[in-house]
Amino acid sequence: MAITGGKFGERWRDICKAFGLNTLTIDPEWGDRADPEDVKSMLNEHPDIKAVFAVLSETSTGTLEPIKELGEIIKGRDNTIFVVDAISGLGACNIEVDGWSVDICVTGSQKGLMMPPGLAFVSISDKAMRFVETSKLPKYYWDFKAMLKSQAKGQTAYTPAVSLIIGLKSALDLIKQEGMDNVLARHHLLAEATREAVKAIGLELLSRYPADSVTAIKAPEGIDGETLKKQMDTKYGVKVAGGQAHLKGKIIRIAHLGYMGPFDTIAAIAALEMALNDLGYPVELGKGVKKALEIIYKGWK
Structure with missing residues (x-):
């Protein structure tokens, strides 16, 4: 399930379809947000839904989605994970990834982290890692099993953007100071x-x-x-x-x-x-x- 309501919610929908996934959508009017009850109803009607995709801050409309309420609905469903695009929201809008039962949270370096584009960040819950272990979708760069294996050795799976990582240290220092x-x-x-x-x-x-x-x-x-x-x-x-x-x-x-x-x-x-x-x-x-x-x-x- 993808929650649209803007250009970047629609991008979740398009990514899912590009991977050949059967994708249902909740489509709020642009400038409105998803009604959690609509999401709950669709999950009840389609208990085989494996993931719900949402956007924390829909940049195209300036809208804040009800991530906390959506997390409450999804957290008790063992066969469904909650995936959130926090690219423009992280660092500007509150999000409690663990407290709100967000299983996968994605962000980038170019918004609240005050940097040029080029770095992506993903957090993954234990629940989501169970999905990773059984996933049969094609993957290479974002093969989380390969990444975790390298990180356990204090390494990255591929050549990192070293200059951006140095810049990230400075950006995080500013955030920590404030x-x-x-x-x-x-x-x-x-x-x-x-x-x-x-x-x-x-x-x-x-x-x-x-x-x-x-x-x-x-x-x-x-x-x-x-x-x-x-x-x-x-x-x-x-x-x-x-x-x-x-x-x-x-x-x-x-x-x-x-x-x-x-x-x-x-x-x-x-x-x-x-x-x-x-x-x-x-x-x-x-x-x-x-x-x-x-x-x-x-x-x-």
Whole structure:
């Protein structure tokens, strides 16, 4: 079973199909999240489902999925494992891999770990390792049995990306110095400041359950999201992301994850206000910035 609801949930579906797996889907509207009861019902109807695939933070819509609740549903099912894409969520949104019964958690170096892309990380539960032992699907690079055999000798199974691993040490030192609770609190504060700032200038969020990693904002009526994104970049030097698939031109996305501080957020809101005015959408300059400043000033430690 793959939970979609965005570009990266759909990618889980596509990966499963690429491996020839019979794949059922739960398909929330983009900007909404999966209803745990729908997942429970599908598992009850199809007790032979071997895995449930979900995304912690759906980057394409800025949505936080109910991973804790889904883990509660799946944990008592001995023949089903829970697999979570935490690529944009880890380090920005809370996830308790063991406590929430996540059997396989996947992330990358390029988001909350503040590094270039190139490293992938996977955690595997004892329950999932039992599946690894009996798996007949084709595998080579991600042959976990081969990897564990090498790690037991203090080695890697293949040539590692040494320069990135050295960079990872520095990134983890920064996280350790700040403290994980403070890292999550910082992401939440910057996300909350962004959300309230865009509301203050009359814009709407796309997601009903916004994540703290990225905020998806609907382009106002008459304004193309791609044009707005380009204006923020070319005139004000602030890079944001646009929409993907059918959301292209309809939203912009402002990130808060990784090496981000309060003035990154304030600059993004200021650029958004000015770009909107440039494109003929009147915004009181400083209104959103003021709201963001108030929230950050009150919550910054």
